[in-house]
Amino acid sequence: MSAWEPISALARVPRLLVALDFDGTLAPLVDEPMAARMSQDARAAVEALAQAPGTTVALVSGRTLSDLRVIAEYDDDSPLLLAGSHGAEQWPPPGEAPAPVDPLLLTRRDDLRARAEAIAADADRAWVEPKEFGFALHTRLVSDAAVARGVQEKIAALMAAEASDWRRRDGHDILEYAFRAEGKDGAVARLRAQTGANAVLFAGDDVTDEDALRSLQPGDVGVRVGPGETAATVRVTGIPELAALLTRLARERDTLRE
Numbered sequence: 001m002s003a004w005e006p007i008s009a010l011a012r013v014p015r016l017l018v019a020l021d022f023d024g025t026l027a028p029l030v031d032e033p034m035a036a037r038m039s040q041d042a043r044a045a046v047e048a049l050a051q052a053p054g055t056t057v058a059l060v061s062g063r064t065l066s067d068l069r070v071i072a073e074y075d076d077d078s079p080l081l082l083a084g085s086h087g088a089e090q091w092p093p094p095g096e097a098p099a100p101v102d103p104l105l106l107t108r109r110d111d112l113r114a115r116a117e118a119i120a121a122d123a124d125r126a127w128v129e130p131k132e133f134g135f136a137l138h139t140r141l142v143s144d145a146a147v148a149r150g151v152q153e154k155i156a157a158l159m160a161a162e163a164s165d166w167r168r169r170d171g172h173d174i175l176e177y178a179f180r181a182e183g184k185d186g187a188v189a190r191l192r193a194q195t196g197a198n199a200v201l202f203a204g205d206d207v208t209d210e211d212a213l214r215s216l217q218p219g220d221v222g223v224r225v226g227p228g229e230t231a232a233t234v235r236v237t238g239i240p241e242l243a244a245l246l247t248r249l250a251r252e253r254d255t256l257r258e
């Protein structure tokens with residue numbers, strides 16, 4: 001079966017939500033996270049889908065929302081919806097103002113992040129990304145796998161001792177801890193309700209995307225970008241193949257839903 005076959009039915013649904021992970025799905029992985037940008041083909045596909053009849057595109061990312069806005073080169077006129085921090089943040093903001101974060105949680109976040117930074121400083125080129133609800137240890141640039149594992153284990157031990165209630169997430173050369181446990185499944189459920197979608201296409205490349213992929217319903221389509229165990233029913237080799245499928249979907253929706 002070709003990758004297009006399960007997706008073709010989505011060309012006809014009256015209201016379609018296309019929810020897309022960012023890093024590794026639309027944007028190639030790079031050493032400096034704030035330098036990540038959608039590939040030219042992926043950006044063109046996203047823009048075409050966002051203009052297609054009855055179609056909403058959402059970016060559903062682990063990035064802090066303010067960072068996602070920068071790397072997605074998002075402006076307030078954009079028709080795209082955004083979910084950041086794995087779904088704990090959204091744009092446009094929800095109708096009701098979210099409850100302010102308990103300042104004690106922010107103090108604890110800053111303290112634990114500082115301690116993680118001190119641990120990371122011992123491993124050449126390991127570093128800690130500050131995140132809205134926690135922090136992430138990056139080991140992409142650590143050339144020795146044993147050193148990378150060692151620093152991950154030390155930070156895991158710190159968090160097991162000091163913050164065992166925080167959610168741990170493992171990804172591509174990244175180990176993240178957050179005091180908010182929301183996952184991409186919740187973001188997709190909220191976006192589905194908000195857009196009144198009859199069906200959802202979700203695409204992602206990493207472990208955190210599996211929350212959303214597992215939550216899909218009959219009639220939806222999940223796409224895994226690249227290798228790895230997955231709940232998705234469709235797999236593509238990488239960003240170029242996904243961009244080609246999204247472009248075809250936009251074209252078919254333009255034709256069938258005019």
Ligand SMILES: O=P(O)(O)OC[C@H]1O[C@H](O[C@H]2O[C@H](CO)[C@@H](O)[C@H](O)[C@H]2O)[C@H](O)[C@@H](O)[C@@H]1O
Binds near residue numbers: 023031033034172174
């Ligand atoms: O949910 P996503 O949109 O896929 O975001 C997941 C994490 O992406 C970023 O890290 C990953 O991409 C970096 C840039 O290509 C790369 O250097 C890193 O190795 C990857 O793990 C981001 O820095 C994290 O905050 C996101 O959670």
